[in-house]
Amino acid sequence: MSTSRDRIGALWMSALSPGAWIIALLAVVSGVVVLVMPVRRSPGLELWMFSPEHASMYKPATQAWKEQTGQPVNISVIGIPALSRRVMGGFFAGVETSDLVECERQMVGPMFAGPLESVGFVDLTDRIEAEGLMGRINPPSFTPWTTRGRIFGLPHDVHPVLLAYRSDIIEAAGIDVSQIETWADFERVLRPLMTDKNGDGQPDRYLLSFWETHLDSLEVLLLQGGGAMFTMDGECVLGSERNAELLAEVLSWCLGERRFCADINEWTNAGHAQTIEGYALAFLMPDWMCGIWMEQMPQLSGKVKLMPMPAFEPGGLRTSVRGGSMMGIPKTSEDVEAAWSFARDLYLSPELSRRLFETNGIITPVKEHWSLPFFDEPQAFFSGQATGRLFIEQAPNVPARPASPYYRTALLRLQDAAVGVAEKARSTGKSTPEELLPLTREALEQAQASVERQMERNVFISGGE
Amino acid sequence: MARGPASANRTAYLFLAPFLVLFAVFTVYPLILSAVLAVQQTHGPGFARFVGMDNFVALAADPLFHKAVRNTIVYTLGSMFIQLPLALGLAMLLNQPGLKGRGFYRLIFFSPQLMGLVFVAMLAALIFEKRSGLLNQALQGLVGGVLDPESAFPWVRVLHDVVWLDFPWLQTFVMPMLILISLWMYVGYNMVYFLAALQNIDKSLVEACAVDGAGPALRFWHVTIPSIRPVASFVVLLSLIGSLQLFELPYILLDQTGGPQNRGLTIVMYLYQSGFETGDLGYASAIGWVLALMLVALALGQIFLMRREER
Numbered sequence: 023m024s025t026s027r028d029r030i031g032a033l034w035m036s037a038l039s040p041g042a043w044i045i046a047l048l049a050v051v052s053g054v055v056v057l058v059m060p061v062r063r064s065p066g067l068e069l070w071m072f073s074p075e076h077a078s079m080y081k082p083a084t085q086a087w088k089e090q091t092g093q094p095v096n097i098s099v100i101g102i103p104a105l106s107r108r109v110m111g112g113f114f115a116g117v118e119t120s121d122l123v124e125c126e127r128q129m130v131g132p133m134f135a136g137p138l139e140s141v142g143f144v145d146l147t148d149r150i151e152a153e154g155l156m157g158r159i160n161p162p163s164f165t166p167w168t169t170r171g172r173i174f175g176l177p178h179d180v181h182p183v184l185l186a187y188r189s190d191i192i193e194a195a196g197i198d199v200s201q202i203e204t205w206a207d208f209e210r211v212l213r214p215l216m217t218d219k220n221g222d223g224q225p226d227r228y229l230l231s232f233w234e235t236h237l238d239s240l241e242v243l244l245l246q247g248g249g250a251m252f253t254m255d256g257e258c259v260l261g262s263e264r265n266a267e268l269l270a271e272v273l274s275w276c277l278g279e280r281r282f283c284a285d286i287n288e289w290t291n292a293g294h295a296q297t298i299e300g301y302a303l304a305f306l307m308p309d310w311m312c313g314i315w316m317e318q319m320p321q322l323s324g325k326v327k328l329m330p331m332p333a334f335e336p337g338g339l340r341t342s343v344r345g346g347s348m349m350g351i352p353k354t355s356e357d358v359e360a361a362w363s364f365a366r367d368l369y370l371s372p373e374l375s376r377r378l379f380e381t382n383g384i385i386t387p388v389k390e391h392w393s394l395p396f397f398d399e400p401q402a403f404f405s406g407q408a409t410g411r412l413f414i415e416q417a418p419n420v421p422a423r424p425a426s427p428y429y430r431t432a433l434l435r436l437q438d439a440a441v442g443v444a445e446k447a448r449s450t451g452k453s454t455p456e457e458l459l460p461l462t463r464e465a466l467e468q469a470q471a472s473v474e475r476q477m478e479r480n481v482f483i484s485g486g487e
Numbered sequence: 488m489a490r491g492p493a494s495a496n497r498t499a500y501l502f503l504a505p506f507l508v509l510f511a512v513f514t515v516y517p518l519i520l521s522a523v524l525a526v527q528q529t530h531g532p533g534f535a536r537f538v539g540m541d542n543f544v545a546l547a548a549d550p551l552f553h554k555a556v557r558n559t560i561v562y563t564l565g566s567m568f569i570q571l572p573l574a575l576g577l578a579m580l581l582n583q584p585g586l587k588g589r590g591f592y593r594l595i596f597f598s599p600q601l602m603g604l605v606f607v608a609m610l611a612a613l614i615f616e617k618r619s620g621l622l623n624q625a626l627q628g629l630v631g632g633v634l635d636p637e638s639a640f641p642w643v644r645v646l647h648d649v650v651w652l653d654f655p656w657l658q659t660f661v662m663p664m665l666i667l668i669s670l671w672m673y674v675g676y677n678m679v680y681f682l683a684a685l686q687n688i689d690k691s692l693v694e695a696c697a698v699d700g701a702g703p704a705l706r707f708w709h710v711t712i713p714s715i716r717p718v719a720s721f722v723v724l725l726s727l728i729g730s731l732q733l734f735e736l737p738y739i740l741l742d743q744t745g746g747p748q749n750r751g752l753t754i755v756m757y758l759y760q761s762g763f764e765t766g767d768l769g770y771a772s773a774i775g776w777v778l779a780l781m782l783v784a785l786a787l788g789q790i791f792l793m794r795r796e797e798r
Contacts, residue, residue: 042498049505103743107763114768132766136534224650235658235747285617285653292619301618427530430764434744441658441747472551476765479545480530 066094067357067364070109071124072102073347075313076178079377083368095364102126109133112352113142121355122365125175127166127346127423128430134169135427135480143174143350144358150176153366163387165422167348170256175348176369177387179310179378182416183242183331183342186307186315189405190325191215191227191300199329205271208332209282212303216282228284231302234276234444235285237437238344242306243272244436245421246342247334251432252424258477260432260439261463261470269436269466270458271334273444278453294319306331308344309413312383316403323403328412341416343423385413392417427480432473439465524772535769542773552774554749555757558662562753563730565666566673571726574674575719578681579711593682596675604672608739611668615656626651657740661750665737673729677722684718685711720793727785731778734759754778 038046066088071077077099084095098120100108106129112119113133119142125133134141150156150173156164160180167175192199195215202208209229216225232239244250247268251260259265275283284302287293288311297305298321307315307328315322330340349365351358368374375386376396385397397410426432443461452458525542527535546552577596581589599607614621627650634647656664688711696706712719734755737746745752745760754774762771 036494038494038497038501042501046501110763110766132764135530135766140534224653235655237744285655287616290613290616292613292616296618427766431760437744438748445659445748475545475549476767479528479767479770 063356064094064096066096067122067361068120069095069097069122069124070100070105070120071097072100072105072126073124074099075382076124076347079374079381080368082377083364083371083374087364087367091360093360102129105129109142109352112354116354118354118356119352121351121357121361123350123352124178125348125350127348130167130175130348130350130425131427131429133427134174134425138170138172141169141172141174142352142354144353144355144362145172145174146176146351146362147171147173149362155366155370158370158388158390160387160389160417160420162343162418162420162422163346165254166346166425167350169425175350176365178347178349178369179345179384180387180413180417180420181308181310181343181345181384182413182420183246183306183308183344184328184412184416185304185331186311186326186328186404187304188300188325189327191303199327202329202332204336204338205275205332205334208304209275209280213282215303227300228302229282229304230275230284231286231288231297231305232272232275232283233285234273234440235437237433239306240269240272240436240440241433242308242342242344244268245423246331246339247271248339248421250421250424251429251436252426254422254424256424256426258426258428258432258470258473260436260473261467263463266459266463266466267455268334269440269443269462270455273440273447273458273462274453274455276444277447277458278451280453298322306342306344309384309409310345310382312401312404312409313381316383320403324405326403327405327407328409330412330416339419339421341419343420346423379410383409385410385417387417428473428477431476432469435469435472436466439469521772521775524769525776527769529768530766538769542770543777545770546773546777551749551752552754552757555745555752555754558749558751559731559733559753561662562665562669562733563727565662566669566726566730567723569666570670570674571677571719571722573670574677574722575681577674577678578685581678581682582685593675593679596678598675599672600676602672604735605739607668607672608736611664612657612740615664617655618652620656622656623652623654626654658747661737661741661746665733665740665751668736668740669730673726677726680718680722681715684715688714716793716796720789724786724789727789728782731782731785 069080077097080095080097084097088094105123105125109119109123109125109129110132111117123143133143138145150164155176159177163177163180164173167173167177187199192212192215197211197215199211202211212229216227216229218224219226232243234240241251244265247264249262249265249268251258251265253259274280284296286296286302288297288305296302298319305311315326331342333340349369351361351365355361370388372391372394375388375391375394378384378386379396385392392414397414398408399410400406401409439462443458443465446461447453447458452461524535526537526539528538528541529535580586581592581596586592602610615623617623630646630649630651634643636644636647638644638647692710692714693706696710701709732755733753737751737753738756738759741751745756755778758771758774758778761767761774
């Protein structure tokens with residue numbers, strides 16, 4: 023005779039097989055374990071960044087911070103696209119990211135898209151003003167991290183652009199570059215070096231590495247000439263007359279009889295080979311590129327020099343700006359005060375300025391460090407020039423770059439306009455700036471309309487609400 | 488004690504549960520959320536407002552979206568009408584009785600599929616690069632050296648005068664290049680399906696057809712095609728879905744942009760740009776739903792056509 027306990031047992035077993043019960047039990051136990059297990063957060067500050075070079079430079083500072091506070095700084099190096107998605111994902115979902123994020127300029131646009139109060143980074147404006155950092159840091163360096171008058175990141179760099187030229191070839195030809203003040207001078211003085219050695223009817227050497235598809239260089243030249251994609255108020259001005267004139271001018275460098283530019287990929291081995299063989303004589307060179315050249319093209323050591331960029335007009339700006347990073351503090355940081363202290367101490371440290379320059383050729387935006395002696399040391403790679411000083415001389419003049427969530431969109435539309443005009447010009451035989459101007463006007467107006475179409479959907483930018 | 492059908496059902500559900508839970512969390516929930524997002528305007532974190540069908544209306548008037556759709560359709564047509572016939576042709580060649588080394592050829596044609604798409608894109612970028620690219624170097628050496636600059640044919644003179652070393656394939660012919668690369672990648676893959684289908688054709692049908700006097704073309708049309716139709720439909724559907732979702736190849740090949748003049752911009756790339764580069768998740772969701780509806784419509788169309796054929 024079965025007892026009631028036996029009957030209940032039999033009922034349980036009839037519901038599921040023993041194996042299924044074991045699986046169900048394991049699922050429930052593991053689920054409970056996962057749920058009740060506390061989320062362990064490593065002690066100290068969490069810093070996410072994209073540059074392994076920066077990470078290795080920050081090691082001494084993180085050790086010093088640990089000695090000072092007893093708390094470590096845990097650095098994670100993450101590629102730019104992944105870092106961007108991770109930070110954006112955290113901001114959108116409102117979940118914890120890290121205490122500090124070092125961001126590249128192209129990442130931050132969408133992070134600034136919403137109302138000011140919902141930007142995922144801590145607004146640093148008041149801290150920066152209260153601690154007198156506005157006066158200590160090069161003012162243009164704040165602009166990419168400023169939206170609607172508020173600053174959301176501490177600037178890491180200035181990134182002025184100079185012109186790197188093949189001194190071995192140019193000086194061997196007896197040419198003195200000091201006579202070059204404008205791009206017109208540059209073309210006139212160096213054109214005799216554009217030769218066709220193998221007799222195939224094509225020059226084997228061009229004067230400048232630049233092409234209508236070079237996204238960043240287009241912006242560099244536009245900014246140098248006084249053009250802009252956005253005003254400080256965030257208005258898109260891609261279709262301005264100045265931009266049209268500048269685009270017509272720089273595109274004429276790639277077209278017809280006047281062509282003196284070569285399309286060299288600055289990131290590939292093939293591009294490096296062309297650079298080394300002297301396919302182009304000059305390159306638009308931001309400070310951060312110096313370190314890359316020294317590491318990746320040691321064959322050029324002693325064969326390259328730097329000079330200020332030729333201006334578009336006599337007396338015009340001799341520099342521009344390219345790239346940039348900032349340190350931001352996500353609002354979800356558990357210790358904003360500690361994160362701010364670490365970021366400020368790190369970026370304002372003379373030791374970091376030295377390492378930044380000696381390792382990567384990058385100059386600090388901290389103006390009081392510009393008088394430090396290491397910036398005057400001659401660089402063997404650059405034929406004994408004190409490159410630090412050359413960049414610092416131009417640093418106060420770098421153009422401001424207003425931040426916009428639509429920056430990347432505008433940059434892509436600028437490239438579309440440039441490619442469209444260049445192709446139309448090639449098919450119609452137009453090549454002078456005067457002939458190209460109507461085309462660039464039309465193309466840039468269309469580009470601006472395209473960006474504005476997107477901007478109009480954003481009530482915080484268009485003021486629609 | 489014997490367990491009844493109810494117990495068996497419960498066990499089945501228990502085993503299905505992990506999949507169902509994951510499916511619900513990672514597919515159903517995001518689908519619902521994206522449907523909600525598609526009727527919202529989102530700008531940056533923490534802001535969303537209901538805009539009804541505005542995102543879809545804006546899409547209908549968005550020239551960039553039109554371009555992305557056009558590019559995607561061109562790529563899809565290229566995939567369907569070049570890739571699949573080539574795959575079938577290759578499969579028929581490999582299905583020839585008495586062919587030696589069939590396994591070897593099958594491996595050779597299938598092997599591009601073993602490479603990651605990212606590597607293929609990087610390799611292609613090197614091949615099509617101006618000046619140092621393999622293709623331009625070869626063309627400069629072959630065409631430039633062989634063609635007669637004084638030829639009586641104008642096109643020969645034009646081809647001779649082209650500076651092949653500087654020819655910008657990835658600037659001028661983005662979509663043909665993408666189709667070419669995908670041919671290399673997927674022809675062998677689709678060929679394997681077709682080959683399996685061809686090997687399953689009832690030989691007696693072919694022989695009977697031949698006895699009735701049908702030539703190769705008639706045998707192909709009346710025996711081969713109907714016999715492989717289920718597999719062909721499956722391959723067509725896979726190609727359609729894959730082509731309409733094209734993203735990684737142009738994304739890597741064109742340096743994370745839509746290419747010059749957006750010639751390589753696809754629907755999914757535009758979705759990515761809108762969602763992750765501009766932060767407009769609502770608009771990106773609307774693009775995703777339009778793509779999903781296109782896929783559903785095409786799949787339903789194909790099922791309808793298949794059923795009509797079967798009748």
